[in-house]
Amino acid sequence: MRVDRRMLLCVLICTPTWAQSGGPPADADVLRTLRSGHPRLLVLDEDFARVRELIETNADARRLHEGLVKYATRVLDDEPVVHRLIGPRLLDQSRTCLHRVSTLAALYRLDGDPLHATGREASKSDEVASRVKGDRRFADRAIKEMLTAAAFPDWNPRHFLDTAEMANALGIGYDWLYDVLSAEQRRAIRTAIVEKGLTPGLAVYRKGGWWADAVHNWNQVCNGGMTVGALAIADEERAIAAEVIGFARRSIPRAMATFAPDGGWPEGPGYWNYATRYTAYYWAALNTALDNDFDLKSMPGFADTGLFRIHCEGPTGLAFNYADGGSTVGGSGQMMYFARLFDRPVYAAYAREHRSDTGVFDLLWYDARGTAADIDKLPAAAWFRGIDVAFLRSKWHDPAATFVGFKGGDNRANHSHLDLGTFVLDGQGERWAVELGADDYNMPGYFGSQRWTYYRLRTEGQNTLVINGENQDPKAKAPIVAFDSSSDRSFAVADLSAAYAKHARRVQRGVALLDSQAVLIQDEIDAASPVEVAWSMHTTAAAEPDGRDVIMTLNGKTMRARVLEPASAAWTVEEVKLDPPLKPLRDTRKLMLGLRTEGAASRIVVLMSPGAASAAADAPVVRPLAQWLQPVGG
Template sequence: MQKKCLLLLIVSMGLLSVVTGQQHKAPDFSKLPGHPRILLLKDEEKIIRTAISQNQIWAAMDQAIFKECDKIIALPPVERIQIGRRLLDKSRECLRRVFYLSYASRMTGDDKYFVRAEKELLAVSKFSDWNPSHFLDVAEMTMAVAIGYDWLFDKLSLESKKIIQEAIVKKGLELSFDNRYNHYLKATHNWNQVCNAGMTYGALAVAEDYPELSEKILSTAINTIHLPMDEYKPDGAYPEGYGYWGYGTSFNVMFLSAVEKALSSDFGLTQVPGFLSTAKFLRSMTGPTGLCFNWGDSGMRGHLSPAMFWFAQKSNDPSLLWVEKDYLKTSDFSGFTNDRLLPAIMIWGKGISFDKIEAPSQNVWTGQGANPVSIMRTSWSDPNAIYLGFKAGSPSVNHGHMDVGSFVMESDGVRWASDFGMQEYESLESKGMHIFGRTQDAQRWTILRMNNYVHNTLTVDGQLQLVKGYAKIDKHSDAHDFSYAVSDLSTVYENQLASVKRGVGIVKGEYVVIHDELKATDKPATIKWVMMTSANVEITGKNTATLTKEGKKLFLRVDSPANTTISTWSTQPTTNYDAPNPGTILVGFEVNLKGSEENQFTVLLIPEKAAKKAKAKIKPLKNW
């Protein structure tokens, strides 16, 4: 065993030198606590019990976890049933069950939770493998088994410990040195964060019996996880969007929290520029309706994030939890128990004083990076506030769509301008689709929800946006009378148009403007402007339409020197692989440009109460 660990040590040292140019100090295991050492040390349950006794929210959350544990007890252990190329749903369910049951066991000492957790741990430990060809499956399963092994260590029999420990090492840790599976070490996206976190939990769990292996796992993780963390620079915008923030960033926080607890150091990683700022990004991404700005591969529904409580504690900024506080106003906490990381909220949130959570001071948040965004609102507390999210960036980013220049918009408690977000992967892969290519000719861009045809942006002559293109937020303002963002989108339409610039803004807190300035190449071009909506659309004039939903109205008005006529188009698929899109429609217009012609057009989105106030005269973008 010692020889094998030494070999792994040598191999991984070579790997580290390739992956990263910077080397952090190796973790010091000499002062490693005994079990439990992951996230919550021995006797720290008392702190959580105190928080529960003093705060109704934590008492309700604690009870929700226990009620879910009682449901889990009646279920059979997860089975190794692979769906397509993934075992991931089984790994995630195992993590959810083991984390919940281990929490309940530690908080009460009740053997019924321990016995059921041990049954789950032994069942998955006896799987033939944890599907290393899709290493996320291994990572989440390793984290699950590591938490159970560590938190229940004193109760597990020697025989159970042997079985579980061997599974952690053989089905998890050792495979992280296999070049067939460890490509995540060079990744700059969520795979790196999740896999390094999973391997780290496994290493911490078995550290006393596999010191060389565990130290090397930890060193590798500490020296490579900075790759995705660097992607938060400079302001905290997460390139993969809301949904994958909940995945990658949450596991990054699980990693940092565990390392800091066990080794008394975060190795300077929380000081990576932009990382702590990303909590403001996520807070801004949820609108007054509770729906998120769901660009890229993201669902639309916002959700409670345990990781936000870690950020609030680390930044000493309770206002980061303004949106989370709103989620917690519900009387039914059972809706949170699908989150496999939920018990961590009891660790990270235990010191939060909810009466100190005040509304953020800024109504506009703008972040640059690989996928820059600017998010504006007229109020944090008014459910009828205007909310406007605008995205620049590039389709080339992991989980990206051809949505550069797209926007979402809310007012009066209604999402008017929407984004479909992601389509479930297996629904596409089961039909033979290759959905993760990022070249211009990748099959990914034949999928309706991923190309630019149904995003709230421009399409030129029916062509796709250019994958190699990139747009930043060129200027922005948070002024009360006119908050806005402007982006030059030209590289995304290279050789389609000579110049493309888009500005979006909220005028005097009353209505939204979308302003485009275009110049054709030496060839004529047809530009299609669309906005996807789930509202009913009535075309009321050549340049006007009325959107109606939930008894509310929004007026759409186009002002352009070009000849434009508002139209609608279906969103229904014409292939056997695209998902259906019931209850949605595209509204917009087309503009024909002559060769080298310049033109501009302004679209106003006007809530009913501002119908008489909105003016179409908008300054050129250079004067914004």
Template sequence: MPIPELPTTPYGVIKESWKPWLEALEAWQPSREVLRPHLYQPAGDRKIVREKLSAFPTTIEQYRKAAESALEAEIPSPDEGLRAVGTLIGRAVACANWWLLSLDERAARRAWEISLAIMEWPRWVADEHLPLTIDLNSAAAVRALSNVLDRMSDWLQPDQKAAIANSLRDRGVLPFVAIHDSHGEWWTYSLHNWRSVIDGAFGIAAIAIRDTLPTDMVKRALKHSVIGVLTILDQGDEDGGWYEGVSYWSYGIGEAVQFMDVLQRVTEGKVDLFTHPYIGRTGDFCLYETWPDRRVHNWGDCGDRVNAGALMARLAAATQRSDWQAYVRKFPAAPSIDSLFWEDPSLPASDLASLPRAKRFRGTEVAVIRSGWADDDVIVGLKAGKTTANHSHLDMGSLVINCGSHCLVADAGHWPYAHSLGFFDLDFPEGARWDFPGLATECHSTILMDGQGQQYGEGRDAVIVACADGDDYAYATIDATRAYPNAARFVRYVLLIRPATIVVVDDLASPSRCRFGWRAVVPEVPVRGNSTKEWSLTTSDGSSSLSMRCLLPGEENGLLAEVSQVAASYPATNTRANPVCQTLTFSNLVRARQATFAVAMRVSHGTPLAPAIEVQHIYRGLQIHALDGGKETWAIMWGEPGVRKVSTTPG
């Protein structure tokens, strides 16, 4: 993505809107007397954590098992490679957690031994991030050491506490401040999750050892952290969306909220970043983009599952949003020491059925339209946006269809990072990133033009031009023309006729004769019906099915249908990757400069049922007739963004 102009002062340009928070930080006088533990709980009260967690015996048992595993495992040495330090980070915190809960001396000793190994590790930066001296791994390391110091302060001897504090100072806070002051590494002016994760973690480290640092150094570090977090919050869109997707939102905004919570607690509310306007909107993004079984709309590099219950609880508590509290009740997070005090139990949860059934996130340019909020209702997710967005795929105009716990039309899904193969080499067409089919257009439910997909670059964007919710229907319209190097027009209209019929109409044009490929990524093998235009698929458990009928172009004009599968195998950064992508593609047999595609789909529980849909060309547009129990008609007028319902004839 584009790199902002390098700031010329230690703190860059200070926005006017940030000044109240920065002035509050400047006025705050940190106490030199630190009563630990205090980062994630009322200061100095170990018993309150035990008492609160006593209501969750399953969680306590999980903490015990994690500590026992760490006690039994050998402590690796640096010659075993940098990956081992990530394991150490988790084990150190697991043992510190268990000591806080149980006062088990074995856990305390092992937490110290592991912390000592972390501190002695030559570097914390991942190989693939060199020559950086601070990265996401080192952020995790300073967070872990901060937690050990905070939770085990009563057990640690003065020299042990000093050793951890010195490591956090010399390998954490001081280099963090120096790099920020000089803008010496690219993450100091980045606009994505790295900024909030790093600035948040090192800000917590500065708070954790503020009794050992000069006050001006504490405030200098925290000023950089606050500016970094505010910078990231400012990148969120006006509806609460996040351009990297739901799982990176959960990570990047989640780490920002972790720091914000600690800062608010330690300053006794004097520095409260939860009053940022984005915090009042962003829970909507998670709420709408999460499916009933906790899977999410997983576009870009995102994974398909996110556990955001704790984050949503903190956001709901900060904003008193009862609809976000409904998410927390539906998807409760396992209690953790870090987020044990985040939920407001007095906040009631509203009925999700009262919420709108269509939502667009302007700026991020994704939308969700749904038949309702019940667990077995149909949900359609749509993706537009910028090809240059961090972690973006060439997926403009793509859609997914979900019903209950099943995805019926899918996204390519997360293809594991492979740094050594150029996974993040973005330049088009030479960048190796676009050689991965799961990142290119071919593994997304959108359009190919003569087998060619979209192109990465500035201006190669798509926008959702309309999204609306009616009584018995909803629709969204995407203009993805600019995402293609060889498109004169690609406008996609998606109409959801409640309860379970979807009609996708694509208005396509190319400067030269072209074979347009209407593509759907399908997780199950599709079965051909009585003709080339009719296909269906059924989930492996037989509970849900999808029937698809290509209405335009008709068979009388020549229609191709192809089922294909791409299977990959490659050495990913942390594992061996073997992703598979299966697609169904409809194409015009005879190449043309213009084409209209209309594909009707119907979701059923059990046996596939054909969609009762007809389409009819009208002057400068297309009519869609739904024939279930009468006749309802919608009209699309070329050049207009919306879909209009024009008539209803009872059966």
């Protein structure tokens, strides 16, 4: 039998070393460089000292600190987490535990111990004495949270994200509060990390469980949580910690390879945030505890992934939320860490400008470098080749700028929808074309056989084409075949042919930003026999159709959509109503065009432009997509 050398190389590269050798990794010496004492995870004593000084000298850092203190003070009177599942998940409790413990413990270390204070004296004033007393309450409340979680019957290993996040929470708390934990408290927390975290994790590693082989967010989250938990107790539980760290270091490169070649993430911005946050936990823990990142820093694309975070967010503050993503990215404190790790001050500048859901790592990893001017120097348009997603933007730092997120990609990606060719559109400070995002994960078959029956996930629930009333091929890919980032006319063209191969020989969509305001969406369909094509776009704007025009109104702004081709096309608008168990949609409607091809090449061309006035004379000359730019190679 003839062996394909490329396939053999892929197998060797993609198969973990321990699997190639027929057994688990031998990592007895992985802890050889383990830092003694605590804290040693994510931040060290000198980092806490740096942040104390920063709070005194930097107004933005001081505001962050004040906000965290307010949050921690409220938590003092809250009940600890409970072992309560929502559907199959304990995840909300694990995340609550992590947020509380990391915030409370960090504030204690920052302000609670007068022996560690920088530029302060414990007896300086009653205010300082009160603050010290308050911080000890923060430590006690964090310990209460950890002991409650440690006493849970389990950390729900059937949904291992829950287990990993809880191991991360207790690992951080154990490390940062080690000096104030009693011997009995240490033993209880350490035992829980071993029995409810690391042991079920090893069961997955040893048999090659699915998240250990995954190339998406589960990999980073599970490996990150396991590694933080292991490093926290590595001096007391050396054997199991070494084995966990050994397995994790061989597993995580699989997911890290997904960032190649340029930092894009196929699961969408929300899951980018989740995956990279845990990559930062993993990376930072290795560096602070072992002074070794196992060469992960050199993996292709990861140094650039902060650019994906920057480009994916429109001037409205809303993300291009393709796949199972929410409309916002969420807090991204890891951008501060990446700014330092890769010497990219622009990451820190963007993180400060676009802060949301502030967490303690926004402060602990704070980087004051970078300015708005650094962001302005970035290209306004970007194409992430690894995932075939493009972003077009008229200008940075303009809330009224025009922005388009446009997706090719792979329908087989984790959390994907059947959304090849979909887009979002911002202009005049509003989002005109919206993505509907995820539905309820607890619905029957959401991640299984019924996934493509739910409206938000089906092709009809996207801003793309439906041909003959059917979904896109769930296995299809759509490469971006042309791209230009010229300031006066940026565009991207995606080849959607594989998504509609059952119905047409060739289907392509091009999206262009013209003169920094108008957006042209051009579809070309070449079918051997007649097909029914439905063009659709979802919006929360009021929409009034008038033949070839539809006028959208939102918050006093207007946007006009005009059909340039075919001349006979007319708009229809319908309200989108979803019945339970689907999550409801409010004030959402669908702009639609219908076209019946006659077995030849056909074209649908739509021009979106601000303002209500019809301006047919301003319409661009329509050229075939093949003439927009010669296909991009390489």
